[in-house]
Amino acid sequence: MTKLEPAVPTAVAGGRRAWLGLGVLLLPVLLVSMDISVLFLAMPTLTSDLDPTASQQLWILDIYGFMLAGLLITMGNLGDRIGRRNILLAGAAVFGVASVLAAFAPSAPVLIAARVLMGIGGATLLPSSLALISTLFPDARRRATAIGIWTAFFAGGSAVGPIIGGLLLHHFWWGSVFLINIPVLAILLLFGPFLLPEHRSTTLGPIDLPSVALSIGGILPVVYGIKHIAADGFDLVSLVIAAIGAVMLVLFVRRQRHLSEPLLDLSLFTRPLFRVAIGASMAGMMSLAAMSYLTSVYLQSVTGRDPLQAALLGIPMAVAVFVCSMSGANLGLRIGVRAAFTLALVASAVGNLMLLGVGVDGGSAWYVAGSVIAGVGYGISFTLVSDVAVSAVPAERAGSAVGISETSFELGNALGLALLGSLAALVFRSGGDFDETLGETLAHSGGDAGLAHAARESFVSGMHVATTVGALLLLAMAALAWRSARSTR
Numbered sequence: 001m002t003k004l005e006p007a008v009p010t011a012v013a014g015g016r017r018a019w020l021g022l023g024v025l026l027l028p029v030l031l032v033s034m035d036i037s038v039l040f041l042a043m044p045t046l047t048s049d050l051d052p053t054a055s056q057q058l059w060i061l062d063i064y065g066f067m068l069a070g071l072l073i074t075m076g077n078l079g080d081r082i083g084r085r086n087i088l089l090a091g092a093a094v095f096g097v098a099s100v101l102a103a104f105a106p107s108a109p110v111l112i113a114a115r116v117l118m119g120i121g122g123a124t125l126l127p128s129s130l131a132l133i134s135t136l137f138p139d140a141r142r143r144a145t146a147i148g149i150w151t152a153f154f155a156g157g158s159a160v161g162p163i164i165g166g167l168l169l170h171h172f173w174w175g176s177v178f179l180i181n182i183p184v185l186a187i188l189l190l191f192g193p194f195l196l197p198e199h200r201s202t203t204l205g206p207i208d209l210p211s212v213a214l215s216i217g218g219i220l221p222v223v224y225g226i227k228h229i230a231a232d233g234f235d236l237v238s239l240v241i242a243a244i245g246a247v248m249l250v251l252f253v254r255r256q257r258h259l260s261e262p263l264l265d266l267s268l269f270t271r272p273l274f275r276v277a278i279g280a281s282m283a284g285m286m287s288l289a290a291m292s293y294l295t296s297v298y299l300q301s302v303t304g305r306d307p308l309q310a311a312l313l314g315i316p317m318a319v320a321v322f323v324c325s326m327s328g329a330n331l332g333l334r335i336g337v338r339a340a341f342t343l344a345l346v347a348s349a350v351g352n353l354m355l356l357g358v359g360v361d362g363g364s365a366w367y368v369a370g371s372v373i374a375g376v377g378y379g380i381s382f383t384l385v386s387d388v389a390v391s392a393v394p395a396e397r398a399g400s401a402v403g404i405s406e407t408s409f410e411l412g413n414a415l416g417l418a419l420l421g422s423l424a425a426l427v428f429r430s431g432g433d434f435d436e437t438l439g440e441t442l443a444h445s446g447g448d449a450g451l452a453h454a455a456r457e458s459f460v461s462g463m464h465v466a467t468t469v470g471a472l473l474l475l476a477m478a479a480l481a482w483r484s485a486r487s488t489r
Contacts, residue, residue, distance in 0.1 A: 018136040021195040022146050025132060026153045027188045028092060028125035031181050033154045034164065035064065035118060042165050042174045044300055044439055045307075049174065052108035054436035059112050061293070061417055067119025068126070068410035070219045074212045076127035076406070077263055081207060084128040084135075085198045089189060091124025096185040103175035114178075126154075126406045130386060135197055144387060151383040152325035166311020211263040214252035219411070221245030226418060264404065273337060276481045277388040278408045280341050280381045283477040285412030287352055287470030288378055290420035294463040295355070295367060301438050302360060302456045316368055320375030328383030337384055338481050344384070345478035348377030352471035356464055360456045377474075385409075420470055424462035431458025 039046070039061060046052075052060060079087040098117035105111035130150055137143040168176040225242025228235070256262035268274050299310035332340040351374025357366030389405035428438065432454050435441040441455040 017195060021136050021197075022133065022149065024188055024191050024195050025129040026150065027184050028088070028095070028122075029129055029150060030153045031095070031184055032068075032122040032125050035122070035178075035181070039165070039177065042169060042177050042307075043297075045169060046111075046174045047439060050105070050108045050111065052111075054440070056108040056112065057437070058418070058421075060108065060115060061421075063112055064115045064119045064122070065289075065410050065413045065417070066220055066223055067116055068123050069223070069407055069413075070216045071120060071123035072127055072407040072410060073215060073264055073404060074207070075123045076131065076404075077207055079124070079128040079131065083198045084132050085192065085196045087124045088128040088132070088196070089192055091121045091128070092185050092188050092192075093121075095121030095125065096182055096189075099178040099181040099185075103178040105175075130389075130406070132196060147386050148326050148328060148330075148383050151328070151386045152322050152379070154325075154382065154386075164311075166307040166309075166314075170306070170308035208255075208259060208261070208263055211252060211255055211259070214248050214255060215263060218245050218247075218249035218252050222249065223411070223415065223418065226415070268404065272484045273388055276338060276341055276484050277385045278405065279477050279480060280345060281385045281405060281408040282412040282415075283345065283473045284348060284378055284381050285409050286416035286420060287348060287467070287474055288374075289413040289416030290424070290466050290470050291352060291355070291371070291374065293417060293421055294424055294466060295358075295371070297438060298358065298460065298463055299367075301442060302459060303364070313364065313368060314371070317371035317375040320372045321379040324376045324379030325383045326379075328380040328387075331380055332384050332387070337388065338484050341381055341384055341481040342478045344377040344380035345474045345481060346377070348374045348381065349471040349474035349478065351375070351377065352467045352474065355467045358460065358463070360453065360460055382409075416470070420466040423469065424459075424466035427462035427465050428455075428458045431455075431461060434458065 043057065043061070046060075047057065075087065075091070095118055098114050098121055102111055102114035102118065105114055130147070133143060133146050133150060137146045164180065165177045168180065221241045222245035225238045225240075225245060228238040228241075252264070253266070256264050256266055269278075296310060296314075299305050299313060300307065305313075328340070328344070331343075335343075351370045351372070354366055354370030354373065357363050357370070385405055385408075425437070428434065429436065432451075434455050435444055438455055438459045442452055445452045445455070
C-alpha cells in the first residue's frame, strides 16, 4: 500500500480551506496559460522595438511552449516524489525571475532565453497544481467541480491572454505583459505554504534520469525539425534533427516498457477514453493556437485596429471558453464523455470554418461568431481532458498522469504555431513578392497602397487555409471519438 506523507488534515480536504487553496492554485494556472498567448498582440510593438528576425519571432512565440511540452512529464513525476507543493513554489520563483528578465530584455536573444526559463518554471506549475486538487478534494463530486474551475482558468487564460495584453499595451510598453506576473506570483508564494497541503509518495523510487534525458532529447528536436520543414521546406539539417529526435523517442518508449516505475505510463494509452482525451487536447490546442495568433495579426495588421480594440473583440470567445469549461464535466455525465468530446470537437471545427467569412474589407462579425462557437467547443473538451487525466490513476501517481495530458496541451499549442502558423506564412509568401511577414511587408511598402492591399489579401488567404486545416483535424478527431463511443456500446 502506498503511503502519502504528510496526511491531509480533515479541515483541508474538501472544506473552506480547500476552496481557498484552490483559489491559490488557480493563480499559476492562469499565468502559465495566459503567457502562451499574451505575446500575440505584443508582437507588432515588440518587433519594432527589438527588431527580431523572422526566425527569432517564431522562437519567441514557440520556445515557451516547447519547454513546457518537453518538461511537463518529468516535472509531474518529480512532484510525486519530492512534494507537489515544494515543486510548485520553486517553479513559481523561477517563473517570477524569468518574467522580470523578459520584461526588460534588451534584445531578442535575451528575450528567447527568458522565455526558456519561463517554460522551465511553468512546467512545474501545471501538473502540481492540478494533481493537488485530488488531495484537496477527496470527494468525487467536489473534485469534479474543482477540476472544472481549474480548467476554466487554464483554458480561459489562453483566451484572455490577448485581452489582458491589449489592455496593458494600450497604456504601457510591451514588457508590461510579463511584469503583470509578479504580484500574482507573490500571492502564491506568500499564501501557498499555509493553504496548500504537501503531498508526496514514499514508495516511488528515484526518478529515472536516462528517461528524462531521452524524453527532452526526443521532443525538442522533433518539434524543431517539423517547424523548420514546414516553414522552409525539406532540407538535410532539419531532416537529420527530426530523425535524431524520433530515434530518441523510440528509445524512450522502449525504456519505459522495461521499467517498474516508468516516467511515462504506457498502459494508460490502452484505455480508449484516455486516447480520445489526449487526441482531443492535441487537435484542440493546435487549432486554437493557430486561430488565436492569426486572428490577432489580422485584427491589427489587416483591419488596422490597435491592440486594445483587437483585444475587446476577443472578449466573447474568452467568456465562452470560461463558461463552458465550468459545465463540461456535467455535460459528460449527462450524455457520456465520448459523446461530449464529439460534440465539442465538432463545435470547435464549425467555429474555425466560420472564419472563411472574414476578409480584408470586412467580416468582423464572422470572426466574433466563429470564435464564440469555437470557444464553446474548446471549453467543454478541455475540461473533459483534465477530468479523464486525474481520474485515470491513483492519487499517488496523479502528477505523472496530469503531466501526460498537459504535455499534449502544450505540444499541441507549439505544433499549432509551428505547423499551421508556418502553413499560413507559406501561403502568404506565395501570393506575391513580399517580405517574410505581413508586418515587415507593410513597414517596407513605402506607401505603395497596391502592395499593402495585396499583402493583406495574401495573409487572409493564408489564415483561411490554416484555420480550415485546423478544422479538418478537429473533425477527424471527432469522428474517432464517435467511433470509440459506438464501439464501446
